[in-house]
Amino acid sequence: DGYKVAFSQIGQESDWRTANTDSIKAAIEGHEGWELIYDDAQQKQENQIKALRNFITQGVDVILFTGVVSTGWEEVLKEVNDEDIPLLLIDRLPDCIDQIDYVAAFGGDFVEEGRRQVAWAGEYLKAQGRGDEKVNVVIMEGTTGASAQVGRTEGNLAAIKEYPNMTVVGQQSGNFTRAEGQALMESWLKSIDKIDVLIAQNDDMALGAIDAIKAAGKVPGKDIIIVGCDSVKAAFDAIVAGEMNATIECTPLYGPFVVETIEKLIAGETLSKTVIHPEEGVYDMDGGIDLGTVVSVKAADVIDQRQY
Amino acid sequence: MMSDNRNSSGRSLISSILNPKFIMVYATVGIFLVIYLFGVVAYGSKGFTTLRTFTNLFVDNAYYGISAVGMTMVLITGGIDLSVGAVASLTGMFIAYGTAVLGLNPWVCIAFSLVVGVGLGLLMGWVIHYLNVPPFITTLTGMFLARGVCALISRESIEIKNETIDALASWKLYFMYLKDGEWTRIRPSAFVNFNVILFLVVLAVGIYLLQRTRFGRNIYAIGGNEQSAKLMGLPVGRTKVLVYGFNGLCSVLAGIAYALYVKSGWNLSLQGAELDVITCAVIGGTLLTGGEGYMIGTLFGVLLKSMIPALITFNGNLLSWWGKIATGLLLLLFICIQKIVVSSTERRNSKSKKAAKNKA
Amino acid sequence: MPDNNILEMRQIEIQFPGVKALDKVDFSLRAGEIHSLLGENGAGKSTLIKCLTGVHHKDGGTIILNGREIQPQSPQNAIELGISTVYQEVNLCPNLTVAENIFVGRQPMKFGQIDWRTINSRARELMRRFHLDIDVSRPLSYYSTAVQQMVSIARAVDIQAKILILDEPTSSLDDNEVKLLFQVMRDLRAEGMGIIFITHFLDQVYAVSDRLTILRNGHLVGTYNIEDISKVELVTQMVGKDMDTIFNLKRVDVDKDAPYVLTASHIGIPGQVEDISINLRKGELMGFAGLLGSGRTETAEMLFGATKTANGEIELNGKKTEIRKPYDALMHGMAFCPEDRKVDGIIGDLSIRENIALAVQARRGFMHPLSRKEQNDLADKYIKALGIATPDAEKKIGELSGGNQQKVILARWMATDPNVLILDEPTRGIDIGAKAEIQRLMLEMCEKGVSVIFISSELDEIIRCSNRIVVMRDREKVAETDGANCTQEKILAIIAEGAQGAGGTKS
Amino acid sequence: MKQRLNLSVLMRSKVTWAVVAEVLILIVCLIVRPDFFSISYQPSTGMLYGNLIDIVNRSSEITIIAMGMTLVIALGGTDLSVGALVAVAGAIALKFLRWDVTVYNTPGDYTVYPFFLVLVVPLLVCIVMGLFNGFLIARWDMQPIIATLILMVCGRGIAQILTNGKQFTTGYSPFRVIGQGSFLFLPMPIIITAVVVILVSLFVRKTAFGTFVESVGINRKASRLSGINAQLIIFIVFALTGFLSGISGLIYSSRIMSNDSNNAGLNFEMDAILAVVIGGTSMTGGKFSLLGTVLGSIIIRTIVTLVYYFGIASEATMAFKAVIIAVVIVLQSEPVRNYFSKRAASRAKLANGGVK
């Protein structure tokens, strides 16, 4: 029997997630001697718990885990610990991370991403010489309660304080979907007199909003600055077409990291427990905006290398 | 276990075991066994045959089961309740918010949830019966309301950190065996927890209520023909209101079980659970037209429905959506069986009508 | 009036939207009497008792039970007050067992649990009292309507109330069963119970009751001792016309050489009805006689394609025809008024107009709709022709009385200009006036050359109207006789003989 | 007198209460934010622009489905599969537009298969799925709610598996026209909806189809015995509902130029049923009102739009919706209507007496 790697994935709710799944699947299935047991929980916590329990029954060798919510994993993860199965936490990390044993944790920094979104807009305005102009910002949130929404909102709001010229005039949920992003933007354009910046907590909502902005007779990317998140291919296209301004990367390509970690694990190395954040970029129309932790890259330059 | 097999003579015992009204239950059990056997053959080597797989069916689905008990009653009256998932979710939220944010005693939260859940159930029952609003619409509104309140309380998932809850959640009864004079857990460990016990208790209460009390028989009568039940002098209004109240209670208990299961409250948890619960009951042989259904059937319905995702996970390579498709097919299969059984008993009925008539 | 009235209803008024169902009606019942309540369809009989049992709430008047004024709120309330009722439509739960139907709501309890053993044994005893030896632990739906009717009577009797109400309990019982029921009623009377009995069979009224009350159009006509009123007088009081004008009907003569319009040879469904052959001439009225459950309805349904025929073939106007569904029959000029008009006939929430136009429309297909004017014309024509009592054609058919509903369904089929008209118990549950009216219409159709198959459980009306009579027994056609010189005795003899014959050869 | 009586008849009608509810909601808006009602012409897109337009525009998907749902409910059933069919239609359309997708491609203004296939295949598949529902219900006498639950459960799975769980995007401009184009100064979905509503109404009311549906819904057996082909009627109604769900799915996916099998049509079945019921059609079957349904659908969308417009926290959306629907439904309930109509009648009597 091969080395059994079990992966409990949240679901297939977006392009990002699909890319994430594909990356990990490809990496593990491509590795000689490894067998992947994959479970997709369809965005349901209970399904994930069931899957984890099932993995234990099957006696897998290592479990990759990302939780649909941040809470409520203690019990089942302890069970995993009890059975001495190494646990690899990826992407969305559980709140109980301090109380359980894991071999490594790897995931995006949602708060930082949220901060970057606002910071990009702020710096961009400064670069345009509009640094002192009063601008109205709307924040289009993701599905309420999802850890990405919680983290990014925290980052968004914290960063807004750094830019006194920005005022939040709207903050509602577009549920991470294009359709709702579109409908929400449509309404905002009517209820709010002036919108200068749209911070959309994922690219899908931003892409939806672009259509609504066009329908309102405004020019997306010019009249309204649009900052998305995730950096999916469609967002790159929109940026290159000049309809969107920037997207903050949140990479789904965990495959290489996962393989490396598991190999180390098999080799018997001890791993550090500090949470590792992947290197992520910021992509925009022209590049060169300095956000402190990262400098933005021109989207058109890298669009051909994008995998998802 | 069932109602009528307490007949005095042996002849009637056999005849009541063979009573066509139990056929659907047998069908459920039969399909369960077939699929279980399939699992054994296909994934036996992966650990499907372990006791753990079986106990996990209970441990992982106790909250569905608890809710399905109440739902079965509602369905037998000929009604439907779409609010169960939302009420359960709301219960989790009350417990999480109450203990984590307000620092209340969990029992206070549970008591409060019971008042709200049962109250909402009773209210919906009242609206359904006395205002004559269809159950589908009434309970859909109830679902919106419960979800809405849930989201108003908190939109983030709240972790439950409380000693009492922790103790309840982590209490487990392991299956042991004697090895070298010492009790050892079987491997992979199999256990039952508080939720399973709660489920079995609720199930027992459900059986008792349905088969051994006037209240339960009134439920069947209402499902058989509400107008007749009324003319027979049965307390139709009261019974219906109480049934929705009881279902509210079950939803709250399911919510508690779910909260113990995930130890958190989240406003989006258990979305779509109502249809899963209804599916369990239907697979268990309960008719949505009312008047037919047994708790035992529902139990097997729950086990059957939860075995499908388990099999998909054992396979480990299928898109989980195949699970959905398999559930749909199972439903189809089941209804076909139901159809065949019903039409064959009807045929038998018409023959026996002839016989009875001749005798008379 | 002697003062042992256990029940007095005074000046009862009930108003339904658009109808005054009861207008200042008085009614009284003594202990130890059987009191018949009579009246045409829609006279308000059922309404009066439903008012007593709390189904409807009265808009005026007082009800006094044992000297105390009561306000029954619900049937439950009425049972508590000692009033036990068998309603007009069977009101039991088909999914519950026979035993449970008898005891539901008042099950004997033991140790906080229902005592199933007692329920079943007591139910078995009770059914034996009605000479029914059936398995009481089977669901009610397992048994025929007659058994169900008996179960519902058994339940009402077992409640041991002071007042027992029977609203048309005999409509689906055969003679023996009716006799049995009367015996039980007399026993109960002897025990001092007051019984209210509603029926459309006048013979039964005379057979069992002590007094009778007549209602007409929601008004009280009067209360009489049974000895004081003759049948003729009674009918006159009920209908407001006298008996002769009602039953002045004549059989239609048929040409002996008239062509056959419908020939069925050896049709049947194994296990249900077998080997039925009939041939029907143009303009002929063929009566189907037989006991309840003898297979007449099934034969009619087979002819009309309502149930699929397994064997045999049907010829229409000399041509072999496949009739697989009612639509086929309709297209071949057949028409069928089903037995259970509430369940199989009326479309309750549609208007009279829509109900009348339905079959014509079905024949044309939905892509060729009748215009509103055509529909109105049809409706007006038949409302007038059949004397349907309604303020206008837009009234919902569900709100009409039974007899008028039956006429609307007849109108639905007459509008299609059928060659063959099958009427299954068109007069069941219908008052004498309407009954005569329907028979008259039937004969008129024959006169116009329509062939009619007429199924009825009342031999006298079959004999009165039919040209030929088919006698059925045990799902078989046992004889065919000429209508003109046939008597009740002769048919009964055929049925009885068939019984011996069948018993001899088959078992 | 006549008029007074009519008032009491009006009070008895459920549609009246739906109108009252919608008007009340809008009056509240008018008081709080008069600018809610402004409509202007948007030269760049050639469309009228305003909240009211949005409400009608965004209600299109539900309205179109609810046309079919009205007939289904008039038949005494419910169709739970419509939402899943929306997802299926979108998935197939995008699959045909983007058959070339292997990994993640740039959405260009092109289509892989001819455009008519993109439109026709999803609709055909939806019709077939509708026929499947119809088959289970008409031929096997299944209860509609259960029969359609099968596809509700499976449908989304089928959509996911068709697209292998991926979300495709397209830039094909003819496809964009369906959801984002304009005609006669109005957004295309409004036009499509109007056409659907008119065609369905004509089909139902100018032929005898509507009467047959009501007849079968009230008493299927009696209808059959009267010569109506009840099975055919059921087949047509479910196939039509499938077809309309397909149209709705095309509009939905054209609005976002992508398929989204997770979210497309999510809970549409509930909204459509609500729209029908608020519109005054009884869930027990029988008489129905298509116009009422349109109104019901608009009421539901008005609520959502208001939530967005007034910036009501998204947390409150559900509760807000619940309260409004609860009020409408209680107002429409039989006892309440009877109460009002009795009062109207007695007031009419009083007034008459007063005059005399």
Ligand SMILES: Nc1ncnc2c1ncn2[C@@H]1O[C@H](COP(=O)(O)OP(=O)(O)OP(=O)(O)O)[C@@H](O)[C@H]1O
């Ligand atoms: N629920 C109701 N709503 C409106 N009208 C009704 C209702 N029930 C009965 N009616 C009307 O009241 C009148 C009396 O009806 P009722 O049923 O009492 O007649 P009946 O004497 O029992 O007739 P039958 O011999 O046909 O049973 C009829 O005109 C009937 O149409």
Ligand SMILES: Nc1ncnc2c1ncn2[C@@H]1O[C@H](COP(=O)(O)OP(=O)(O)OP(=O)(O)O)[C@@H](O)[C@H]1O
């Ligand atoms: N729906 C049914 N289901 C089962 N058995 C039935 C059904 N209808 C009739 N039967 C049985 O079939 C037999 C023939 O019934 P049918 O109705 O044809 O007789 P009938 O002569 O018309 O009697 P009736 O006067 O009661 O209508 C009866 O014994 C009856 O019990």
Ligand SMILES: [Mg+2]
């Ligand atoms: Mg009556």
Ligand SMILES: [Mg+2]
């Ligand atoms: Mg018959």
